[in-house]
Amino acid sequence: MSARGTSISSFSSVATELIALARWCHERGWTPATSGNFSARLGDETLAITASGRPKGALVLSDIVVVNTDGRLTGPSAGRPSAETALHCQLYRRSGDVGAVAHTHSRAATVLSRRCAQEGYVTLAGYEVAKALSGVTTHDDTVLLPVFVNTQDIGKLAEDVEAFMSAHPPVHGYLIAGHGLYTWGADIVDTSRHIEALEFMLDCALLEGSIS
Amino acid sequence: MSARGTSISSFSSVATELIALARWCHERGWTPATSGNFSARLGDETLAITASGRPKGALVLSDIVVVNTDGRLTGPSAGRPSAETALHCQLYRRSGDVGAVAHTHSRAATVLSRRCAQEGYVTLAGYEVAKALSGVTTHDDTVLLPVFVNTQDIGKLAEDVEAFMSAHPPVHGYLIAGHGLYTWGADIVDTSRHIEALEFMLDCALLEGSIS
Amino acid sequence: MSARGTSISSFSSVATELIALARWCHERGWTPATSGNFSARLGDETLAITASGRPKGALVLSDIVVVNTDGRLTGPSAGRPSAETALHCQLYRRSGDVGAVAHTHSRAATVLSRRCAQEGYVTLAGYEVAKALSGVTTHDDTVLLPVFVNTQDIGKLAEDVEAFMSAHPPVHGYLIAGHGLYTWGADIVDTSRHIEALEFMLDCALLEGSIS
Amino acid sequence: MSARGTSISSFSSVATELIALARWCHERGWTPATSGNFSARLGDETLAITASGRPKGALVLSDIVVVNTDGRLTGPSAGRPSAETALHCQLYRRSGDVGAVAHTHSRAATVLSRRCAQEGYVTLAGYEVAKALSGVTTHDDTVLLPVFVNTQDIGKLAEDVEAFMSAHPPVHGYLIAGHGLYTWGADIVDTSRHIEALEFMLDCALLEGSIS
Numbered sequence: 001m002s003a004r005g006t007s008i009s010s011f012s013s014v015a016t017e018l019i020a021l022a023r024w025c026h027e028r029g030w031t032p033a034t035s036g037n038f039s040a041r042l043g044d045e046t047l048a049i050t051a052s053g054r055p056k057g058a059l060v061l062s063d064i065v066v067v068n069t070d071g072r073l074t075g076p077s078a079g080r081p082s083a084e085t086a087l088h089c090q091l092y093r094r095s096g097d098v099g100a101v102a103h104t105h106s107r108a109a110t111v112l113s114r115r116c117a118q119e120g121y122v123t124l125a126g127y128e129v130a131k132a133l134s135g136v137t138t139h140d141d142t143v144l145l146p147v148f149v150n151t152q153d154i155g156k157l158a159e160d161v162e163a164f165m166s167a168h169p170p171v172h173g174y175l176i177a178g179h180g181l182y183t184w185g186a187d188i189v190d191t192s193r194h195i196e197a198l199e200f201m202l203d204c205a206l207l208e209g210s211i212s
Numbered sequence: 213m214s215a216r217g218t219s220i221s222s223f224s225s226v227a228t229e230l231i232a233l234a235r236w237c238h239e240r241g242w243t244p245a246t247s248g249n250f251s252a253r254l255g256d257e258t259l260a261i262t263a264s265g266r267p268k269g270a271l272v273l274s275d276i277v278v279v280n281t282d283g284r285l286t287g288p289s290a291g292r293p294s295a296e297t298a299l300h301c302q303l304y305r306r307s308g309d310v311g312a313v314a315h316t317h318s319r320a321a322t323v324l325s326r327r328c329a330q331e332g333y334v335t336l337a338g339y340e341v342a343k344a345l346s347g348v349t350t351h352d353d354t355v356l357l358p359v360f361v362n363t364q365d366i367g368k369l370a371e372d373v374e375a376f377m378s379a380h381p382p383v384h385g386y387l388i389a390g391h392g393l394y395t396w397g398a399d400i401v402d403t404s405r406h407i408e409a410l411e412f413m414l415d416c417a418l419l420e421g422s423i424s
Numbered sequence: 425m426s427a428r429g430t431s432i433s434s435f436s437s438v439a440t441e442l443i444a445l446a447r448w449c450h451e452r453g454w455t456p457a458t459s460g461n462f463s464a465r466l467g468d469e470t471l472a473i474t475a476s477g478r479p480k481g482a483l484v485l486s487d488i489v490v491v492n493t494d495g496r497l498t499g500p501s502a503g504r505p506s507a508e509t510a511l512h513c514q515l516y517r518r519s520g521d522v523g524a525v526a527h528t529h530s531r532a533a534t535v536l537s538r539r540c541a542q543e544g545y546v547t548l549a550g551y552e553v554a555k556a557l558s559g560v561t562t563h564d565d566t567v568l569l570p571v572f573v574n575t576q577d578i579g580k581l582a583e584d585v586e587a588f589m590s591a592h593p594p595v596h597g598y599l600i601a602g603h604g605l606y607t608w609g610a611d612i613v614d615t616s617r618h619i620e621a622l623e624f625m626l627d628c629a630l631l632e633g634s635i636s
Numbered sequence: 637m638s639a640r641g642t643s644i645s646s647f648s649s650v651a652t653e654l655i656a657l658a659r660w661c662h663e664r665g666w667t668p669a670t671s672g673n674f675s676a677r678l679g680d681e682t683l684a685i686t687a688s689g690r691p692k693g694a695l696v697l698s699d700i701v702v703v704n705t706d707g708r709l710t711g712p713s714a715g716r717p718s719a720e721t722a723l724h725c726q727l728y729r730r731s732g733d734v735g736a737v738a739h740t741h742s743r744a745a746t747v748l749s750r751r752c753a754q755e756g757y758v759t760l761a762g763y764e765v766a767k768a769l770s771g772v773t774t775h776d777d778t779v780l781l782p783v784f785v786n787t788q789d790i791g792k793l794a795e796d797v798e799a800f801m802s803a804h805p806p807v808h809g810y811l812i813a814g815h816g817l818y819t820w821g822a823d824i825v826d827t828s829r830h831i832e833a834l835e836f837m838l839d840c841a842l843l844e845g846s847i848s
Contacts, residue, residue, distance in 0.1 A: 033344035033409040055405075105341065107412065111419045114338065126750065128786060128815035129741065132669035138788050139814055150340060152350050178351055179340035193691075197669040200743070206419065207747045207842065245556035245621040267617075317553065319624065323631045326550065362552060364562045390563055391552035418631065457768035457833040479829075529765065531836070535843045538762065574764060576774050602775055603764035630843065 015064035026057030035105035037082035051079025105180035108202035117177035132197035238269030247317035249294035263291030317392035329389035344409035450481030459529035461506035475503030529604035532626035541601035556621035651700035662693030671741035673718035687715025741816035744838035753813035768833035
């Protein structure tokens with residue numbers, strides 16, 4: 001996906017991919033009741049993102065809107081951008097390597113993020129599937145997901161995430177307590193794989209009961 | 213959905229939506245073995261409701277019947293209205309804002325309602341997805357679902373629900389022990405979203421084991 | 425389904441229904457790895473039954489064979505009748521009211537039947553969905569499923585079932601330890617509903633952990 | 637499947653079967669995030685195997701490559717063979733009776749293999765479905781799956797498996813800790829059945845909590 005020379009045709013292609021990703025997540029129970037949101041970079045300073053309040057299993061092209069990396073609509077639009085757009089923008093602004101961002105809202109992520117909210121992180125260690133995360137080459141790598149306290153002040157939450165990421169080594173995603181998972185990648189394909197790997201490990205951790 | 217000027221075409225459209233909702237619930241395992249029932253308001257004093265004893269994954273138009281808000285058929289019909297019609301009517305009579313009612317019968321609702329029958333309610337607190345319920349704007353809102361003791365005397369059960377609702381703040385749904393969930397909304401779309409959000413939170417509560 | 429005047433066309437119709445039932449069970453994970461078997465009465469002394477060793481999610485007409493109620497093929501056949509045919513025959517011989525028999529092999533039935541093998545029965549009490557069983561009119565009825573010790577001697581197992589049924593009040597099904605559920609009904613539709621209701625209650629009992 | 641006279645048409649047919657098997661496993665959640673790999677014998681010393689890093693739910697013909705039983709590509713190829721090709725080759729070289737090999741990566745296999753890594757094996761006893769494994773004729777047979785410590789040194793892992801298999805009675809599969817299941821059979825149909833039976837028993841063992 002080129003970050004330059006964005007045109008209407010690239011919007012249409014990116015939006016179609018986002019719709020397919022959202023449907024795939026919804027079929028797995030990861031975006032109940034209009035929850036979840038998905039975006040992809042269109043250019044240096046623009047992104048396509050799911051509109052607020054739409055059912056993720058049945059999106060259409062008009063449910064994808066275009067915003068600048070500061071979260072403002074770039075033109076007239078049928079829908080408002082997701083209420084959590086600021087969390088997507090924080091990641092796109094932070095690194096030009098981020099080409100897509102996904103927020104899923106699974107049972108495992110909800111339960112484990114609540115359980116580990118006080119501790120502040122979920123640790124996933126010794127899973128072969130961790131190698132599906134970009135840059136991970138061995139199951140010996142430990143995947144640490146920070147857990148942020150939930151709030152309706154999304155601007156504040158974006159600042160908390162930015163502060164954490166500036167002070168710590170790179171992470172592959174984070175959790176918001178009682179709310180779900182954020183993850184990202186170089187493009188939509190990488191991001192899908194990251195969702196699938198992280199949700200798998202969260203399911204295993206829940207089955208193991210090893211995270212107290 | 214207009215509550216006025218109901219015509220044959222609006223029945224057909226509403227019935228088609230109810231059939232789709234019932235199939236969607238059945239695919240998720242929420243209406244096993246002909247359990248579950250679904251209705252939507254056609255006019256001030258009429259509603260369309262699923263007939264008794266039909267498999268919810270394979271309904272056809274003749275499986276949807278029309279009754280008054282006192283539960284009597286408005287005309288000749290191929291089927292009897294659901295045995296639990298009185299529970300639907302109680303809600304439509306209580307408030308003109310109720311446009312649709314659903315009763316699902318999931319594993320989580322069955323197990324948790326049995327577990328909490330003596331206590332009399334299930335409390336769902338701190339879940340972001342609670343915001344999918346109409347009128348809820350923050351995860352800080354606690355969702356309380358009263359649990360009624362099961363009985364085959366549906367008239368008595370409807371009176372118990374009416375008495376509870378008259379004496380307490382508004383609720384988004386209720387449980388019947390060993391029997392499942394009732395929820396409602398302004399229309400079928402809202403009601404579907406309420407089912408999905410409540411069933412998600414019940415699943416999480418079951419996974420958490422936090423409800424003793 | 426008439427038990428008289430069986431013809432080639434009725435075989436074809438019954439076999440098609442059995443194939444659909446088997447596929448439906450396989451999609452739910454209830455007949456893994458060629459397990460499970462299904463039959464329906466064709467006449468007073470004949471039945472159609474799934475052949476041995478076929479994958480239940482992909483049966484074709486030649487995977488359904490016709491046997492007498494003593495388990496012998498009534499004519500040339502592409503397949504051998506299920507190894508557990510004697511368990512089906514015991515039920516058809518015992519009562520002319522039995523029009524179809526199903527054996528599913530779910531995770532819940534496997535785990536609970538092992539857990540309760542020594543006690544000798546699984547008790548399902550207070551479930552509204554019990555009303556889906558023919559003859560049950562209230563959730564107050566307790567559903568008792570006897571559990572038989574597993575054996576490869578199917579003739580012996582059929583005798584054990586016959587002896588139990590002669591000495592006890594009627595049951596709606598039984599379990600074989602580590603092996604699964606047998607249930608039956610007046611026809612294939614009733615039997616499907618019984619499977620769905622019993623598997624639902626077994627899932628709930630497993631989630632409740634109430635069966636020690 | 638003939639092991640002699642391999643031609644382009646037999647490759648195409650075998651590859652199509654492998655693609656279907658991989659999709660079937662992915663739909664069940666057994667190959668998340670490009671994990672899992674599948675192969676089938678084409679001739680005495682050649683096999684078709686899934687390429688590295690492809691999503692198992694959406695393989696195409698060019699995602700299947702041909703290697704010798706020492707793991708080297710037999711000709712020009714669009715993809716690299718699976719990183720775990722050596723584990724497949726060990727089995728094909730060990731016995732001419734092995735016609736297909738599958739590696740799944742399910743939640744149950746991941747969790748149980750971690751739990752039993754120190755003990756060194758998972759024991760599955762008293763399950764009727766064990767009879768779906770070639771050569772098993774009674775539920776009284778105990779199925780023992782050795783558990784190998786995970787490593788990124790696949791050559792070393794293949795040697796460990798070979799050493800184990802030379803020193804012990806035949807097994808129907810093995811686990812790698814935090815990584816999943818390997819199983820095999822005379823052909824793809826047998827291997828599919830072995831996957832389904834073993835994954836079923838692992839699910840039951842996890843539900844039973846009987847493996848400490």
